[in-house]
Amino acid sequence: MKNLIIAICSLGFLGSPANAQERPSNWPEPIKESYTGIILFDRFELARNNQEENIAVWDMVGWYGGDIYRVYVKSEGENKQDDGEPTNLERAEVLASKLIAPYWEIQGGVGTRGTVSSDSKMENYVVVSLYGLAPYQFEIDSSVALNEEGDVSFAVEAEYEIRVTQTSYFQPRLSLSASLSESERFNRPSGLNSLRLGLRYRYEFSREFAPYVGVYWNRMLGNSADKTRLEGNSASETGIVVGARFWF
Amino acid sequence: MSISNQFNRRKFLQRAAGTTGSLALLSHMPVAWARPEGYTNSNDKISTLGDNFGDSIVNGDVIDLHIRKEVKAIAGGTSNPITINGSSPGPLVRLKEGQRVIINVTNHLPSSSSIHWHGIILPFNMDGVPGVAFPGIAPNSTFKYEFDVKQNGTYWYHSHSGLQEQSGHLGPIIIDPADGDIGADREHVILLSDWTFEDPHTVFRNLKVAEGYYNYQQRTIDDTIEDIKRQGLINTIKERSMWSKMRMSPRDILDVTGSTYTYLMNGRDASTNWTALYKPNESVRLRLINGSAMTYFDFRIPGLEMTVVAADGQPVKPIVVDEIRIAVAETYDVIIKPKSNSSYTLYAESMDRSGYVRGTLATELGKEANIPELRKMPERGMAAMGMGDMTSKDSMSNMSSLGGMNMGADSSMKGMQNNANTNMEMPHAGHNSGTQKSMAPEILPIDKISIKHDEDGHGVGATMIAKNPTSRLDEPGLGLEDVDHRVLFYSDLIGAMEWPDSRKPTQTVELHLTGNMERYMWSFDGVKFSEVDGPVHFKYGERIRLILVNDSMMDHPIHLHGMWMELENGNYPPPRKHTISLKPSEKVSLLISADAPGNWAFHCHLLYHMDAGMFRVVSVS
Numbered sequence: 001m002k003n004l005i006i007a008i009c010s011l012g013f014l015g016s017p018a019n020a021q022e023r024p025s026n027w028p029e030p031i032k033e034s035y036t037g038i039i040l041f042d043r044f045e046l047a048r049n050n051q052e053e054n055i056a057v058w059d060m061v062g063w064y065g066g067d068i069y070r071v072y073v074k075s076e077g078e079n080k081q082d083d084g085e086p087t088n089l090e091r092a093e094v095l096a097s098k099l100i101a102p103y104w105e106i107q108g109g110v111g112t113r114g115t116v117s118s119d120s121k122m123e124n125y126v127v128v129s130l131y132g133l134a135p136y137q138f139e140i141d142s143s144v145a146l147n148e149e150g151d152v153s154f155a156v157e158a159e160y161e162i163r164v165t166q167t168s169y170f171q172p173r174l175s176l177s178a179s180l181s182e183s184e185r186f187n188r189p190s191g192l193n194s195l196r197l198g199l200r201y202r203y204e205f206s207r208e209f210a211p212y213v214g215v216y217w218n219r220m221l222g223n224s225a226d227k228t229r230l231e232g233n234s235a236s237e238t239g240i241v242v243g244a245r246f247w248f
Numbered sequence: 249m250s251i252s253n254q255f256n257r258r259k260f261l262q263r264a265a266g267t268t269g270s271l272a273l274l275s276h277m278p279v280a281w282a283r284p285e286g287y288t289n290s291n292d293k294i295s296t297l298g299d300n301f302g303d304s305i306v307n308g309d310v311i312d313l314h315i316r317k318e319v320k321a322i323a324g325g326t327s328n329p330i331t332i333n334g335s336s337p338g339p340l341v342r343l344k345e346g347q348r349v350i351i352n353v354t355n356h357l358p359s360s361s362s363i364h365w366h367g368i369i370l371p372f373n374m375d376g377v378p379g380v381a382f383p384g385i386a387p388n389s390t391f392k393y394e395f396d397v398k399q400n401g402t403y404w405y406h407s408h409s410g411l412q413e414q415s416g417h418l419g420p421i422i423i424d425p426a427d428g429d430i431g432a433d434r435e436h437v438i439l440l441s442d443w444t445f446e447d448p449h450t451v452f453r454n455l456k457v458a459e460g461y462y463n464y465q466q467r468t469i470d471d472t473i474e475d476i477k478r479q480g481l482i483n484t485i486k487e488r489s490m491w492s493k494m495r496m497s498p499r500d501i502l503d504v505t506g507s508t509y510t511y512l513m514n515g516r517d518a519s520t521n522w523t524a525l526y527k528p529n530e531s532v533r534l535r536l537i538n539g540s541a542m543t544y545f546d547f548r549i550p551g552l553e554m555t556v557v558a559a560d561g562q563p564v565k566p567i568v569v570d571e572i573r574i575a576v577a578e579t580y581d582v583i584i585k586p587k588s589n590s591s592y593t594l595y596a597e598s599m600d601r602s603g604y605v606r607g608t609l610a611t612e613l614g615k616e617a618n619i620p621e622l623r624k625m626p627e628r629g630m631a632a633m634g635m636g637d638m639t640s641k642d643s644m645s646n647m648s649s650l651g652g653m654n655m656g657a658d659s660s661m662k663g664m665q666n667n668a669n670t671n672m673e674m675p676h677a678g679h680n681s682g683t684q685k686s687m688a689p690e691i692l693p694i695d696k697i698s699i700k701h702d703e704d705g706h707g708v709g710a711t712m713i714a715k716n717p718t719s720r721l722d723e724p725g726l727g728l729e730d731v732d733h734r735v736l737f738y739s740d741l742i743g744a745m746e747w748p749d750s751r752k753p754t755q756t757v758e759l760h761l762t763g764n765m766e767r768y769m770w771s772f773d774g775v776k777f778s779e780v781d782g783p784v785h786f787k788y789g790e791r792i793r794l795i796l797v798n799d800s801m802m803d804h805p806i807h808l809h810g811m812w813m814e815l816e817n818g819n820y821p822p823p824r825k826h827t828i829s830l831k832p833s834e835k836v837s838l839l840i841s842a843d844a845p846g847n848w849a850f851h852c853h854l855l856y857h858m859d860a861g862m863f864r865v866v867s868v869s
Contacts, residue, residue, distance in 0.1 A: 023379060023847075028360070030379035030408075030849065031863045033778040038457040067769045067776070068708065102711040102764050103495060133766060136492045166464040207454070207461050247458070 037064030038247055042159075045243025047078075047216070051234075054081040057241070063097070070097040072107055072131075074141075077116075086117035093127055104132035111145065114186070123147050123186045137161070152180035153188065167204040171212075173197070182223075189223030202245055211244040282514035284525045284613055286436040286532070304333060307342040309349060313363065315385075315407075315417065316356040322416070323443045323510035323517045329416035330357065330407070337439055337515050337539065338405070338419030345400040345426045351393040353385060360384040360409055363393070364809070364849075365421065366577060367403040367561050367826040370395035372846025375809055377408045380849050380865055384409055400425040401561025402535040402579040404439070411448035413855055414541040416441070416515075422535060423561075431557065432533035432583055436524040440547075440574070440596050440605065442509040442540040443517075452856050455503055455768045462505045465602060465625045466497060494712065496801055498628040499600075500765060501726065503802070503856065504542040506603025511543065513596060513605045521616055522607035524594065526586055532609075533557075534582050534594075538574040541855035544599035544803060544829075545574050546728065549592050549609065550620055554582035556736060560825040562812070563744035570733035573599065573725050575805040575829035577853035580736075584609075591615040599727065599803070601625045626727030628801065628832065692719050693816045694837040699758060699797050706774030706799060710762035713799045714833035721817045725831060726803070738829075743821030747814060749841040753793035757784060761830060761852070761862070763800040768860055770800075770852060776861025783867035784850065786842035794838040798830040804857065805829045808866065810848040813838040827853055842868045 043059035055078050062073040072095040079087040095109030107129040114122040129143035142156040155177045162170040175196045182190040200214025218237040220228045225235040306313070318331045332338025343349055355361040362384050364376035374395045378384030385391045400423040407417035420437050424430065444451060454461040475484040491498055516522040526532050534554070538545055548554075548571040556567045558581035572580055574596075586592065591610040598604065601622045608616045701713045724735040762774045769776065786792050794813065796806060805827050812824040816837040830836060845868050852862035 024383070027383045028379045029778070030377055030865070031777040031859060031861060033776075033861075034452070034456070034859070036453050036456050067764075067767055099708045099767070102708050103766060133495050135495060136489070137495055163466055163468045165468055166466060207458055 033066055035064065035066050037070075038062065040245075040247040042245055043241075043243060044246065045212075045214075045241040047239045047241040049237050049239035051237070053083070055079065055239070056081065057243070065097070068099045070105070071095070072097050072109070074111075086115050086120070089113050089116050089122075095127065095129065097131065101132070103134075104130060107131050107143075121185065125153075134158075147183070147186070149183065149185060150181075151183040151186070151188070153183075153193075154178045154180070164201075169202050169204075170199065171202060171214075172199050189227055191222035191224070193221060193224045195219050195221055198241075200241065208248065209244065209246045212242075214241045214243075215239070216241060282437060282439075282516075282522065284523050286434045286524060286526075287430065288434045304335065304339040305342050306333070306339045307344075309347060311341065311349065311351045313338070313341075313351060313353045314356060315353065315361050315363075317415075322515070323445070323512060324519060325445060327445055329443075330361075330412055332363075332417065332419055335515070336416035336418075337441065338417075340419065340437060341405065341421045343397045343421065343423045344428070345397055345423055347397050349393075349395065349397055352390050353393060354390040355385040355387055357412075358387055360386055361412060361417070362391075362407055362409045363405050364408040365393075365403065365405050366807075367401075367579070368395075368421070369398055369810065369812075369844070372810055372844065372848055375848065376405075377809065377849045380847050397423055399423060399561065401558055401563075402437075402537060402581050403561050404537045404539050404577075404579065406539065408849070411452065411541075411855060411859060414442075414444065414448035414451070416443065418539045420535070420537055420539075430533055431581075433530040434526060435533040435535060437514065437535045437537065438524075438547075438594060438596075438607070439514050439537045439539050440543075440545050441512045441515070442504070442543040443512050444504070444508045444510070446508055448541075448855075451504060451508065452859060455856055456860075459766050459768070460497070460500075462503065462507050463497075463499065463600075464505065464507050465501075465600060466499050467627075495766070496712070499625065500801055501600035501626065501628070502542060502544065502598060502602070503768075503854070505600055506598060509543065509598075509603060511540075511545075511596065511598060511603050511605035513594065513607045516605075516607070518605045518619075522594075523613055523615070524607060524609045525613070526609060526611060528587060528589055528611065529585070532584050532586070534584060536572070536574055536580045536582065538576055538578055540576050542576065544576060544805075545596040546599060547572050547574055547594075547596045548733075549584065549594055550618070551590065552584050552586060552592050552609075553734075554584055556740075557581050557583055557744075559741055559823055560827060562824050564823050565742040565744050567736065567740045567742075568734065569736045569740075571728065571731065572736045573728060573829075575803065575827060575853075577805050577807055577827040578825075578829070591617040593617040593619055595620055597622060599626075599725075601727070623727065628726060692721070692818045692837070693793075694719050694795070694835050697795060697835075697837060699760075699795060699835055701760065701799070702773060704774075706760060706762045706771075709764050709769045709771045709774040709776065710760075710799055711764045711766065712801065713760075713762075714797060714835075717797050717799075717833050717835040719836065720831045720834040721815075721836070723831065738815060738823075739817050739819070741815065741817060741823035742819040743814075743823050746821045747812070747824060749791060749843070751791040751841075753791045753839055755787055755790045755842075756793045756795065757786070758795040758797070759784070759864070761796065761798045761800055761804050761806070763802065763857075763862075765801065768856075770854075770857040770860040770862035772862060772864055777863040778861060780864065783847060783865040786840065786866055786868045788842055788845050788868050790842050792840040792842050794840055795835065796828070796830055796838065797835045798832055801832050802854075803829055803831055804862070805853040806851070807853045808840070808848065808850050810844040810846070810866075811840050811842065811868075813840055844868055 039062040041060045045057050047055040057078045059076045063070045074093045076091050077089040091113050093111035095107040097105045097107040100106045111127050112122045112124050125145040125147040127145040131141050134140050139159040145153050157175040159173045177193040196218045198216035200212045202210045202212030204210040220235040228235045329336035362376045362378050374393050375381040403421040406413045514522050589611045594607040722739040728735045759772045763770045807827045814822040814824045848866045850864045850866045851858045
């Protein structure tokens with residue numbers, strides 16, 4: 001082996017300078033492309049709203065890949081405790097992602113949402129997202145979805161971090177959803193659908209694990225609000241949350 | 249290869265025995281290169297007090313090195329560093345100019361390994377970079393390095409395979425000049441490194457998936473409140489919005505910090521207090537080597553001035569300073585002359601002030617001196633973005649240097665060159681304060697050279713381009729602008745002799761240092777190594793001018809294998825270096841004689857930047 005290595009090297013060196021540029025095929029790459037990934041639960045929390053209901057909420061994102069191309073999984077939903085209703089899946093998506101600008105990824109894939117029960121009608125859709133960091137350090141996930149029936153809906157989530165100490169943060173958060181067309185089947189009127197504002201204070205025990213407390217205010221908008229009121233419900237909801245942000 | 253002990257070590261042993269009797273019992277242990285009494289001119293052979301770190305010196309015409317992973321006490325704990333001949337850092341390889349050396353390196357690791365001789369001029373197939381110079385050293389096999397030693401000075405060696413260097417796979421090289429004179433009464437090697445108990449691959453992943461993972465010195469609300477008090481609300485809003493609009497932090501100084509690193513001096517942490525002995529009135533040569541994976545160090549010895557006599561192993565005209573910023577992979581030789589019996593702290597502070605390591609210089613063992621406090625975390629000014637501003641101190645100096653340049657001093661250039669030719673000691677004049685520039689404004693070649701960005705702004709791999717990159721050779725560097733003592737500037741360095749090739753450059757190569765901190769992408773011209781088509785070509789025999797432009801917000805130590813880079817800093821002869829550090833938004837010009845046929849690595853010497861793709865092959869043909 002040793003002799004072989006020396007022989008190969010000697011050949012390389014004895015060859016003309018032009019040959020020296022070519023790397024023998026059995027040599028490794030000096031620097032390898034690296035692939036990695038993460039599963040991040042940005043929100044994993046228990047909320048209590050002003051109707052004294054307890055709600056379990058999760059909001060996760062996972063990715064794997066290189067610097068340019070990645071595969072994403074996003075999942076978000078909630079389950080009201082003790083209401084006998086199944087879990088409400090707000091989204092479960094699988095997307096392919098490409099870095100198109102230093103801070104921005106374009107993502108495309110498929111998703112499903114709805115009430116997770118045996119007799120439910122899940123809404124399947126294709127989705128395109130713009131995902132990244134906007135100027136002034138806003139983390140943005142904005143997406144357009146098209147479902148099987150041709151309904152188009154929009155959603156945008158924005159987060160911002162204010163560092164209080166090296167390991168604690170105030171984090172305002174905004175999410176807004178809207179629909180281009182009315183979807184009777186999925187109970188979604190056209191126009192702006194809902195706005196949710198949240199503020200949380202999180203404390204990092206480590207970069208990987210950070211419990212938090214927070215408050216939120218959720219309001220139905222436009223036709224959605226009218227519809228909700230007609231059904232005899234309040235169009236707005238406030239609550240407090242206790243949870244943790246963690247990743248591995 | 250190994251060394252017999254003789255000489256007048258009795259004196260030291262007696263002294264040592266008086267203070268720590270047990271040390272004498274250890275004198276049969278392997279020879280120590282970091283032994284307290286150092287190395288002196290008068291004794292050809294080396295003595296030792298011995299110690300439990302197993303440091304050793306290897307020399308001679310045939311040297312055997314063995315790479316292993318072993319359980320060792322390190323950085324105040326126990327871990328499994330990569331060792332060379334049983335120690336980490338490895339043994340001192342002590343060579344002599346003019347000799348032909350054979351170094352048999354045997355790899356006992358389960359994965360491929362290598363040793364690169366950093367800064368040594370040799371045939372490319374002996375350079376030790378897997379995939380560029382050779383295939384690497386497979387597990388349980390031996391590679392025979394063989395080359396003529398054509399230089400002298402202070403260098404080092406390390407693995408060029410993956411992230412092995414972070415695991416302690418490194419060691420010092422000293423090449424004595426043909427006449428054997430070390431240029432002082434005594435010498436000590438001071439090898440600085442950074443150690444983490446984390447798996448280096450975990451470190452790399454943390455950098456990739458969680459930007460700022462190791463930075464626990466970020467700006468907080470408190471800093472903003474302080475700024476408002478200091479400079480008013482409007483200026484604070486302006487400044488903050490500028491940074492946040494750019495999506496950057498002025499406190500990205502080092503990617504990996506004291507939050508995971510323990511800084512080591514000759515393999516010992518600060519509490520171990522590695523001690524270098526001296527006798528009053530001796531001249532002592534310190535061979536400073538920054539063998540860190542990621543850490544720039546600021547080195548000083550409070551109470552002692554240092555005379556820099558070599559940079560990157562190559563002699564420079566003596567310059568008296570009090571502090572030296574040593575970029576990763578650089579080496580500096582300094583002469584100190586402690587007069588009394590005092591003890592002094594050898595103090596190396598990380599550039600981001602997240603930690604330090606210290607040792608002690610004393611006339612006997614068991615002493616220590618006052619340990620300075622870590623200075624305040626510096627913050628980058630807008631100068632780092634290649635635009636002056638008025639809000640931050642750091643950038644004021646850049647503003648003025650910009651002004652000086654624009655006011656263009658063709659006339660002052662003439663004056664300067666006169667100075668450089670007639671009075672080589674010129675850079676010392678008025679160089680007693682960090683805020684005072686050591687040199688009159690001048691036109692460097694680089695100032696006249698316009699640079700070009702790729703039309704696409706270097707693509708997705710670059711979050712910024714330096715709008716107006718300038719020469720920053722006459723700046724002390726981040727955090728050292730306001731110190732009240734002399735700091736070494738690159739513009740101070742003057743080669744101690746004329747180099748053999750003084751031709752004008754005939755080929756120009758321009759490369760930009762680019763990065764995307766958010767995703768931890770690092771590259772040249774926005775293109776990672778894995779995306780590059782082919783090597784950078786230097787035409788064999790040509791004189792190359794290499795223009796480097798730092799389009800990123802970080803300092804980068806750029807290392808070219810196999811050939812010297814002569815830094816065009818306005819001095820003649822120019823200093824020549826193997827590693828050149830660029831400040832953010834800086835451009836530099838380097839002259840290279842493409843006299844070494846073959847393929848050579850060219851890369852950022854921050855280990856994780858290199859591994860992320862800030863690496864190119866230079867082909868000389």
